[in-house]
Amino acid sequence: MTELFYHEQVYRPEEDTFLLSEAVMHEIKSQDRVIEIGTGSGFISSGIRDKAEYAIATDINPYACITAKKNGVEVVRTDLFSGICGTFDLVIFNPPYLPTKPEERIDDWLEYALDGGEDGRATIQKFAEQLGSALSKTGRCLLLISSLTGTDVVRKIFSELGFLSFIVAEKIVEDERLYVLRVIRDLCRL
Numbered sequence: 464m465t466e467l468f469y470h471e472q473v474y475r476p477e478e479d480t481f482l483l484s485e486a487v488m489h490e491i492k493s494q495d496r497v498i499e500i501g502t503g504s505g506f507i508s509s510g511i512r513d514k515a516e517y518a519i520a521t522d523i524n525p526y527a528c529i530t531a532k533k534n535g536v537e538v539v540r541t542d543l544f545s546g547i548c549g550t551f552d553l554v555i556f557n558p559p560y561l562p563t564k565p566e567e568r569i570d571d572w573l574e575y576a577l578d579g580g581e582d583g584r585a586t587i588q589k590f591a592e593q594l595g596s597a598l599s600k601t602g603r604c605l606l607l608i609s610s611l612t613g614t615d616v617v618r619k620i621f622s623e624l625g626f627l628s629f630i631v632a633e634k635i636v637e638d639e640r641l642y643v644l645r646v647i648r649d650l651c652r653l
Contacts, residue, residue: 468533469504472526474576476506478636483557483607484510486632486643490605491515495552498597500543500590503576505531507555512536521547524576543590544597551597554604558586560612583612584620591620594646604646605631609639618644625649 469475476484484507491497495515499508502520504527512518512535520538522528531538541547559576560583568574580586587608594604606628608617618628625648632643 467504467506467509468530470526470530472571473524473530474503474527476504478634479557479607479609479641480506482632482634482641483507483555483605483643486605486645487511487553487555488514489631490603490645491553496549496599497553497555498544498547498551499555501527501556501558501576502531502536502538503527503557505534505536505538507557508536508538509534515553519547527576543586544593547597549597550599550602552599552602554594554598554602556590556604557607558590560584560587560607560609582616583609584617587612587617588620591624591626594626595624595648598648600648600650602647604644606644606646608642608644610642611639614642621646622649 491514497515497518499520502508502522508520520536521541523542528538528540561577621628626646627649628644628646630642631645634641
């Protein structure tokens with residue numbers, strides 16, 4: 464892999480990124496239309512741009528968009544799926560999942576990659592509510608979550624919105640367990 468460009472206000476790939484990237488490489492199909500939400504440096508998207516029919520990424524952080532673009536990623540600056548048209552066969556997201564109290568906030572662009580709200584699920588909840596409009600009927604979503612966010616609670620969020628979820632990868636890192644969820648529509652509930 465070629466050396467990637469990084470910026471101090473952009474989340475650098477860590478164990479969570481690597482775990483999600485491995486899951487993506489097992490999941491992606493050449494005919495997929497792919498979107499990565501919250502691409503950060505573009506590490507995952509830059510690694511799949513030649514493996515799918517179409518790939519695009521988003522990020523709310525302007526420095527992340529510049530970084531991803533420098534790393535060869537087609538990227539749109541937006542919040543989650545806002546302003547994105549069409550549906551996708553594969554949606555990838557490594558959300559901000561760290562439980563963060565208001566007094567712990569760092570008030571910079573890097574915070575968007577880390578701050579998951581007080582329970583770590585604020586952005587995950589918002590993402591889950593929007594996923595249905597962007598996911599093709601038989602599409603899949605790969606979502607990185609942490610034991611810090613309450614795995615069963617996250618899975619329940621998706622279930623209540625008409626999705627099934629399965630743990631497809633996991634890894635222990637320091638004081639947490641990382642999981643990759645594969646989320647699909649519950650076609651029996653359509």
